[in-house]
Amino acid sequence: MGLFDRFKKPAVNEDGQQVVKVTVDGGYQPETVRLAKGVPAKLVFERVSDKGCLEVVHSPELGFEAELPLNQEVSFDVKTDQRGEYDFACGMDMFKGKVVVK
Ligand SMILES: [Cu+2]
Incomplete structure (x- = not known):
């Protein structure tokens, strides 16, 4: 990984899971996980x-x-056994984000 690679390793919790927080505030932050x-x-x-x-x-x-009640965390386990890009979106597919596994 080069100096200019913006990949930041996600934090790993006590169960050995990568945990990434996505804040939903008029869009997804970050848009790419x-x-x-x-x-x-x-x-x-x-x-x-x-x-x-x-x-x-x-x-x-x-x-x-799932529904996202205001100011409540909602979690999903994500499989990472295959490399790829996987989209997620709002209910009407207007706002989009993606998960990149590599
Ligand atoms: Cu929408």
Whole structure:
């Protein structure tokens, strides 16, 4: 990995899971979540404002769909056994983010 690579390793919790927080505030921050292949992972969404139409987050590719109550963390386990890019989006697919596993 070069000096200018912006990949930051996600924190790993006591269960050995990569944990990435995604703040939902008129969009997804970060929009791109980078995960290391082969390490169990968890995405933690927290919607902190009413901006946009982001009450629901879903990902057919990653196999989750849920409502995001304001100011509550909602977590999903994410498989990392295959390299690839996997999209997630609001209920109407207007706001998008993605998970990159490599
Ligand atoms: Cu929407």
